[in-house]
Amino acid sequence: MVPHLTTSLTGPLRELERQVLDRRPDIEHWFRNQWIEHEVPFYSSVDLRNSGFKLAPVDLNLFPGGFNNLNPDFLPLCVHAAMSAVQKICPDTRRFILVPENHTRNLHYLQNVATLKRILEAVGLDVRIGSLIPDLTAPQEVETSAGEKLLLEPIVRKGNRVMLEGFDPCAVLVNNDLSAGIPSILAGLEQPVVPPLVAGWSTRRKTQHFHAYDRVAEDFGKLIGIDPWFINPVFSQCGKVNFAEKEGEDCLAANVEFVLNEIKEKYAEHGITEAPFAIVKADAGTYGMGIMTVKSVDDVRNLNRKTRNKMSVIKEGQPVHEVIIQEGVYTFETVNDAVAEPVLYMIDQFVVGGFYRVHTGRGIDENLNAPGSQYSPLAFESDCQSPDCSGKPGMAPNRFYTYGVVARLALLAAAYEVEALVERASALEVKAANA
Amino acid sequence: MVPHLTTSLTGPLRELERQVLDRRPDIEHWFRNQWIEHEVPFYSSVDLRNSGFKLAPVDLNLFPGGFNNLNPDFLPLCVHAAMSAVQKICPDTRRFILVPENHTRNLHYLQNVATLKRILEAVGLDVRIGSLIPDLTAPQEVETSAGEKLLLEPIVRKGNRVMLEGFDPCAVLVNNDLSAGIPSILAGLEQPVVPPLVAGWSTRRKTQHFHAYDRVAEDFGKLIGIDPWFINPVFSQCGKVNFAEKEGEDCLAANVEFVLNEIKEKYAEHGITEAPFAIVKADAGTYGMGIMTVKSVDDVRNLNRKTRNKMSVIKEGQPVHEVIIQEGVYTFETVNDAVAEPVLYMIDQFVVGGFYRVHTGRGIDENLNAPGSQYSPLAFESDCQSPDCSGKPGMAPNRFYTYGVVARLALLAAAYEVEALVERASALEVKAANA
Structure with a gap:
């Protein structure tokens, strides 16, 4: 079963998919060359949002935790990709x-x-x-x-x-x-330890990932001739927030305003009539903890105690001081009227499968990977590397291929990001040794 | 459907499969290191014979022609493997x-x-x-x-x-x-031309391949502690044969005798009671042309005109002057009483699928890939890299995994062989340039 995309496919995404299909040789050639220059992470998963007019990654996990949700028919793909990963790394x-x-x-x-x-x-x-x-x-x-x-x-x-x-x-x-x-x-x-320990959330930051993704999306936009915004959520950050103590509220408000304004401009430019929204989340975090949806600056002013508590700690009780304010991308895919978000799994440079998080109780502007969010996984029924280029955009193999391309862009950003983290860690070690 | 192995699985093959399953980490580790040192052919197919007491490759094709016979469910495996192959080579x-x-x-x-x-x-x-x-x-x-x-x-x-x-x-x-x-x-x-042109049958020889395979089988036998004969057919060769002119008969007879005697000794050593036989085939050839089964020296003495004609030319009308005399390995796998031979397909270092040649009209000691041999292909129903090590030898995933290992041994031999062909071609070029 393939989720139904509730927006009509006459908008920009149809064009994006057409561009991706038409430029496939250039895209795959570009990826091949990127993977010669950059070390691909051992494995990863990417959360995508598909609003019909925009298809973008909103998170990349370097320690993916849902291999059990993949279509078991495609486990051999995982095995071959892992053979490749193991051979490269150790x-x-x-x-x-x-x-x-x-x-x-x-x-x-x-x-x-x-x-x-x-x-x-x-x-x-x-x-x-x-x-x-x-x-x-x-x-x-x-x-x-x-x-x-x-x-x-x-x-x-x-x-x-x-x-x-x-x-x-x-x-x-x-x-x-x-x-x-x-x-x-x-x-x-x-x-050897894979991924390198500096890729963990004690040193990793979502904003670093999306800075790297900015570069990737820009290069890719040039490659296939699209506005990179169609695949890239606007974001900003605040470095000194304390929800419990009501600190950093001004920074948060200013950045929410900035992000919402950017989205408004882009929506106006592309004739999109939806209401802009943003997602505020912990810059170092996972498991969907410490996340809130905001639609106006007022939403971050005078937060009630419950929301402040929710936002102030994440997994393992870590306090939240740094946040990312990210453009919210609507989820317009549904399965039996339930909201469905694609998650793609990669091992080495290969997209090995994916599934939809399907959730009846959530809105199209909410995070489906949240505590208590009992989504049911729906495995992709086919792989992500077999588009039917003579077929129409929106057909399952073509949609999956496009998902696979965008997921690999996020993977490439993760490669840049981990390279920088490893470099910084070595520089710090040298500094410490010389001190 | 998985072919039935008509011999009881209590013999040496059960032991071979057990050894292969038990030593899987060592085997895969060994392959990984081999593929660092040797350039893997772009693609290939291997004909195996499974007699229940012996499992061996009898031919390797560097220009495989049956991708259409593979299980379409596993085409994504082909795609990923080809991505890997393309990235390595060009x-x-x-x-x-x-x-x-x-x-x-x-x-x-x-x-x-x-x-x-x-x-x-x-x-x-x-x-x-x-x-x-x-x-x-x-x-x-x-x-x-x-x-x-x-x-x-x-x-x-x-x-x-x-x-x-x-x-x-x-x-x-x-x-x-x-x-x-x-x-x-x-x-x-x-x-770039892949595979290199010297890998074509105008320069390639089956005997060179099996010389290389001797090395591989010996190393592998040491690695997992088995007599390499269980995976390696005895062979010999004659370089100056002319079937049409009845030339080279003595050489043929002597080598047939040598091969049959070697098999007899091995059969005696391992308590095998079947009748030994050998296959005589063109050393440079394909499409199952120029092949005969011989059970005694008399079979190559006084060949009748029909057989001599059949043996004297192969594809494209090329005359046969060099032949390989190879140990015949019985085919004891059957599907609905028809003889079934496994053929494995590889792209890059990966086994991407396989099928059985199923033929009702042929015997267990005949070649199923022969002109007029209208075998029906039966695609493998699962992949070759997902054994169930806790399961019994003979189970489909375990049998396929063992096939995959033996096929990859032949692939490694092909890598050695092509390296030698390329080296010789370069040496000849240097010599010509200096002349």
Whole structure:
């Protein structure tokens, strides 16, 4: 089943899709050359919004947690892509520790870990699960939502290596977004760690990602001759906010105004009659925590206590001080009248699948990946690399291909971003060594 | 549907499959390292024989012609693998000329060309078909077995480039096995040509491939601790044979005797009670032409005229002077009592699918890929990289995985072989330049 796009497809997105299909050789050629110059992240997922007149990424996760939601028919795609990723990053690897999130009560997440483990095993790796749960002293068996058993084992540090009981891995694959900071047990290892620890949310910032995405969208816009705004949400940021203490409200108001005005101008330029809105979210965060929709400056003035509490902490109880104010992109795709948002999964440079978050209880201007947001996943029924170029825009394979292209643009931005993070970390190390 | 293996699986193959499954991390690790050191062919297909006690490649095609026989569900695997292949070999490519075989009456082959074209287009290449048909002066439309239209265009040479009318390609992909020799129009091009022209049958020899395979099988046997014979057919060769003139019969008889004796010894060593047989085939050839089954030395003495005629020429009317005498491996897989032989397809380092040649009218010791051999293809129902290691040997995913491993061993041998061919060609060029 393919979601219905509630806007008529006569608008700019139809043109975007046509442009993407027509310029496919140039687009794929451009990507090939980008991946020679830039190291592609091991894996990632991208949340897209499709408003019919705009198709844009709104978040990129470097520790994707929904492999279990992909169409099982396309798991072989994941396996081949992971073979490629492993060969590029650590060909001499035979044994992986997979380091998941600590929340063992999220059985769907555990199913993601089981799926990821199975993919890596199909690549031909021995995989065991090394947990960061602080009070885990002995192996603990947990059961996933599909009833699979997983053994979580305590990670043991010996010198500059980590291991599990009787298992000395060649590499560490992190599936924990490190919101609580870089765990000292994983710092300074001689074993390769992918993604690099600086890609975790203690050092990563959404605004850095979208700065990088600005460059990518601009280059891509030039390549295929489109206004990059059609694939790029306007954004701004505030660096010193404290919702609990009502600090930073002026900065927030000014930036919300700036973003809303930018959207208004673009809407006017392209004849779009919808009401602009913006999303305020924690600059370092995930799991849809610390997010609010704003439609006017008033919405960030005089916030009530409940909203201030909601916005002030995110995952692992981390306080929010930096926020991104991002153009809200309407979600105009629906499945049986429920709002549906595409999420694309990538391993290495390959789009390996995707699914829709389908949610009846949410609006077209809300975030569907929020706590308590019990969306049901709807796996893409086909892959994202088989467009029918003689067919019409809006056909499922063509829409999926276009999604895949935009998702890969976000992936490229993530590559720029991680490069910069790694560079900065090395520079800091050199500085510290010379101090 | 998975063919039934008519031997009981209690013999050595069950052990081989168990060994392969158990040593998967070592095997995949070994392959990863091999592909760092050796350039993998762009694409290939491998004919396997599975006798229940032995599983071995008997031929490797560097210009595979049956992409249309693969399970269409796995075409995305082909696309991703081709993305990888294109990126490795010629990332700066946007336009490909695809050069097919000249036989436009084989509609199934044309469907292969159409499938290949679609795969490359999904990679994001502009693809047009450049034909070597000598009297083709204007574009000619042909129809494939599935009713698709293909436009064959005459190749035009300008200096050191080839092009089609209004189409200057960045690279040439050859799907013509060059049995008739290297066409001068493709020689010495500045555009990349894949596979290299020296991989065609005018310079390639099966015996060179199997010499390379000897090395691979030996290394692999050491890696997982098996007698390499279980995956490697014994072979020998005769260099000066003329079936029409009854020349070279003594050489043939001596080598048939040698091969049959080797098999007898191995059968005795492993307690196998089947009757040994050998296959005599043209050392440079394809399409199953010039092939005979021999069970004793007498079978090559006093050949009748019909057999001599059959053996003396192969495709494109090329005379046969060199032959390979290869251990015959029984085909003990059947589908509804018809003999079934697996053929595996690879693009880049990835096994992208496979099918069975199913033939009711042939014996278990005959070649199913022969002229007039109207086998029906039965696509593999699952991929070759998703074994269920906790499951039993003989289960479909495990059998397919083992097939994939053996096919990749043959692929590695082809990589060695093509490296040697390219090296020899360069050495000859240097020699010619210095002469």
